[in-house]
Amino acid sequence: MATQSPFPFLDDLADRVGEALQPPPWFVHEAQRRIVLLVNHVLMQEPEAQSRLARHKGSVVEAHWRHFQVRVVATPAGLLDLADPAITPDLTLTMVEPSPLALARSALQGEKPQVRIAGDVQFAAEINWLVDHVRWDLEEDLARLMGDAPAHFLAQGARGMADALRRFAGAAPGRPPAPPSGTAR
Known part of the structure; x- marks a missing residue:
C-alpha cells in the first residue's frame, strides 16, 4: 500500500523538476555504467551471489522507477552488464511508490519498496535473494x-x-x- 507523503508539494516539485530537467542520453548511459560497475564491485565480494547470477547468464532484467529505467544482462561470470535496448527483458521490476520522500523514509526504516514483478519467476527469486543477502x-x-x-x-x-x-x-x-x-x- 502506497503511503501519502506528508509533504505533497515536495513530491509535485520533484515531478516537475524531473520532467523539465531530462539529462542527455549520453549522461544517462554513463550514469548507468557507473551503477553497474558499483554493483559488480559488490557482487565480486560475494562468490555465492556470482554463482547464483551465473546460472541465469544471458537473462535480462529491466528496472523502472518513474521516468528512470535501466536494463542489465547477467554475464557468464555472474556479474552484470548493460543490456542492448532492443532485447526483450526476461524480468521487469517496477517500483510502485512514486514519491522519492516516501522511498527514502521506507529505506531508512529498513523496509523494501513495493515492486511490481513481471516475467521469469526463478530469475526474480534470485534477484530477491541478492537484495536480501548481498551488502557492500x-x-x-x-x-x-x-x-x-x-x-x-x-x-x-x-x-x-x-x-x-x-x-x-x-x-x-x-x-x-x-x-x-x-x-x-
Missing part, C-alpha cells in the same frame, strides 16, 4: 584506501548518523523522535 562492506573498501583505524572511525560515524536518521524517520508525525537505544527518557 564500505568499511573494508575504505580500509584499503586509508587504513583500518580511519576507515573504522568513518564507518562508525556513518552508522551513528544512519541510526539517527532511522529514529527520525520512524517517529510518528507530531511526536519527537525516539531517543537512542540505551538512553533514559
Whole structure:
C-alpha cells in the first residue's frame, strides 16, 4: 500500500523538476555504467551471489522507477552488464511508490519498496535473494584506501548518523523522535 507523503508539494516539485530537467542520453548511459560497475564491485565480494547470477547468464532484467529505467544482462561470470535496448527483458521490476520522500523514509526504516514483478519467476527469486543477502562492506573498501583505524572511525560515524536518521524517520508525525537505544527518557 502506497503511503501519502506528508509533504505533497515536495513530491509535485520533484515531478516537475524531473520532467523539465531530462539529462542527455549520453549522461544517462554513463550514469548507468557507473551503477553497474558499483554493483559488480559488490557482487565480486560475494562468490555465492556470482554463482547464483551465473546460472541465469544471458537473462535480462529491466528496472523502472518513474521516468528512470535501466536494463542489465547477467554475464557468464555472474556479474552484470548493460543490456542492448532492443532485447526483450526476461524480468521487469517496477517500483510502485512514486514519491522519492516516501522511498527514502521506507529505506531508512529498513523496509523494501513495493515492486511490481513481471516475467521469469526463478530469475526474480534470485534477484530477491541478492537484495536480501548481498551488502557492500564500505568499511573494508575504505580500509584499503586509508587504513583500518580511519576507515573504522568513518564507518562508525556513518552508522551513528544512519541510526539517527532511522529514529527520525520512524517517529510518528507530531511526536519527537525516539531517543537512542540505551538512553533514559
